[in-house]
Amino acid sequence: YWDKVDGFDFRRKVRMRLYGNEPVLPESIVYLEIKARVGNRMAKRRLRLTHAEALVLTGQEEAPAAVIPTVRNDAEQQVYEELEYLFSALRLQATSVVSYQRLAYGGHEQYPDLRVTFDTAVRGRIDNLSLLSADAGSSHTILAPGWAILEVKVNQTMPFWLGELLSRHRCVPRRVSKYCAVLERCGTIRRRQHIFL
Structure with a gap:
């Protein structure tokens, strides 16, 4: 929040994105996104997961124990590893x-x-x-x-x-x-x- 308000040149945020108005189920498709901004340039990297897989990766309390996130290719593996690092090193938690x-x-x-x-x-x-x-x-x-x-x-x-x-x-x-x-x-x-x- 304060990075945005203070106008820092480099900002990064992680969000879970869901499309549509249907009720969310463990098998619903979501996207975990890393959105980075440097000056006026923005880049977005994202990983397509089920909601259950996203909960496991983000370390949420409600995450099902038996689910292991699936990564389909090298590009997704890179995003997965960055997300895993961000959640473990920075202890990110949902805020809104x-x-x-x-x-x-x-x-x-x-x-x-x-x-x-x-x-x-x-x-x-x-x-x-x-x-x-x-x-x-x-x-x-x-x-x-x-x-x-x-x-x-x-x-x-x-x-x-x-x-x-x-x-x-x-x-x-x-x-x-x-x-x-x-x-x-x-x-x-x-x-x-x-x-x-």
Whole structure:
């Protein structure tokens, strides 16, 4: 959280990502992702696992004892080992559950690296972090109804027409972290006290 707020040039986070609205089962497919940012460049590496396998890798209390995560190739093995190291060395623990509805658009052959997303109904919680539980805990709304987070993702240069369209509608770049917004909304972040000597 503070790395993001303080604007550190190098930041890394680990998250478990799940798609869809179906109830989560031990065999549900999830992705463990390592998202790293250096300056304005971002890289994402991820591992596809069942929810039960992800619980084992992350060392969660509810992890089934008989499950062993399956790694399918060398690239996955590298991500697996990095995740294993991060969870054991840094003792990472889940801090929040963030959920939202996403409408995603991808560029066609002329703009293969262009992706535009609209996230709505952004909510989060910091209690009852199990995805298996039917009880959603106390979920807090982050965005007011009718609002959306618009993300434009492009690896190279944004198409001119899209820049013009965003400018015409007075869209300006603004960094938004749904994770930080959830922690702030749930009241878990206390202002830092600065001590001057």
